[in-house]
Amino acid sequence: MNNKIKVERAVNNLTQEQLAEKVSVTRQTINAIELKKFVPSTVLALKICKVFNKRVDEVFILEEEDL
Amino acid sequence: MKSFLLPHIFKRIGWFIMIPSMILGIVHLILPDLISSIQITTYGYFGNNFLQGEIKPPVRFGRISLIPNMVGLLLLLGGIMLMFSKEKKEDEYINQIRLRSFHSSVFINYGILFFCILFFHHLSFFYVMILNLYTIIIIYVFRFHYLIRKNLIDINE
Numbered sequence: 695m696n697n698k699i700k701v702e703r704a705v706n707n708l709t710q711e712q713l714a715e716k717v718s719v720t721r722q723t724i725n726a727i728e729l730k731k732f733v734p735s736t737v738l739a740l741k742i743c744k745v746f747n748k749r750v751d752e753v754f755i756l757e758e759e760d761l
Numbered sequence: 762m763k764s765f766l767l768p769h770i771f772k773r774i775g776w777f778i779m780i781p782s783m784i785l786g787i788v789h790l791i792l793p794d795l796i797s798s799i800q801i802t803t804y805g806y807f808g809n810n811f812l813q814g815e816i817k818p819p820v821r822f823g824r825i826s827l828i829p830n831m832v833g834l835l836l837l838l839g840g841i842m843l844m845f846s847k848e849k850k851e852d853e854y855i856n857q858i859r860l861r862s863f864h865s866s867v868f869i870n871y872g873i874l875f876f877c878i879l880f881f882h883h884l885s886f887f888y889v890m891i892l893n894l895y896t897i898i899i900i901y902v903f904r905f906h907y908l909i910r911k912n913l914i915d916i917n918e
Contacts, residue, residue, distance in 0.1 A: 710916075722912045723854035729915075732854050 696755045700728050702746040717741040764856070767846040775842030779902075782835035789829050790888070796828040833894075840898035848909070858908045866901035 703713055710724045717724075717738060726732035727742075734742070743750050789796050801824070808819040848855050873896060877889040 719852040719854065720850050722909075722916060723852050725916050726854050726912065732857060735853055738853060 695733055695760055696730065696757050697727060698753050698755070699724070699742065702748065702753060706746060708745075713742070713745060716745050765845070766851070767842060769847045769849055771842040771846035772848075775839045775846060777839075778835050779839030779843060782832050782839060785828065786832045786836060789832060790891075797826040799827040800824045801827045836895055836898075840895065840902070843902050844898060844905075855909075858912075859905060862901050862905040862908065865904050866897050869900050870896045 699713075703710070708716075710721045710728075714721045714724045718741075719738065723732065723734075723738075727734055739750055739754055743753050746753060785796070802822055803825055804820075804822050806820050807823045870893065874889075874893055877886065877893070881889045
């Protein structure tokens, strides 16, 4: 699964640390999601999207291999 | 997902118990006579094979070596504290690393056991069994901390 967290962070002028703090996780977790090493739970995905004020499918995108 | 974990302080206590008892355990394996001399009286099962169903089970008072038994208990206690205590900040990614570390430690543990059943026989297999009691804990602790450390390095690069 691909994601646009890095782009959205840039748009919203947020560092990994700041986003991590807003969704109550570690910076490692945000970094792992951005690098596609970790797929977040639905709860965490929704929390991240809420920070960016976007829909889930605007931030997280299914790839060919997920279908 | 909520899972049972001890508070973070137990991690430090775990290291404090685990490291000296590991050193003592290794010393005991290399030089068994050095620390086996201290004996205590305890109550318990002193038979040879409890599965064969002895008519009168030999449960009684008897003498055992203090240090090896104590080391065995302390290794378990320290190991469990290390395995089951929270990180400073616990989240779902740490949980995933924890799960991945459990998976590889159990897998490697039984891989080692499989190899040892094939190639270690008689009394040497007894020593392998003793070490094998702790391999899950040791591999887990190394793997978990390696993955956590690796992630921190990846972030800082």
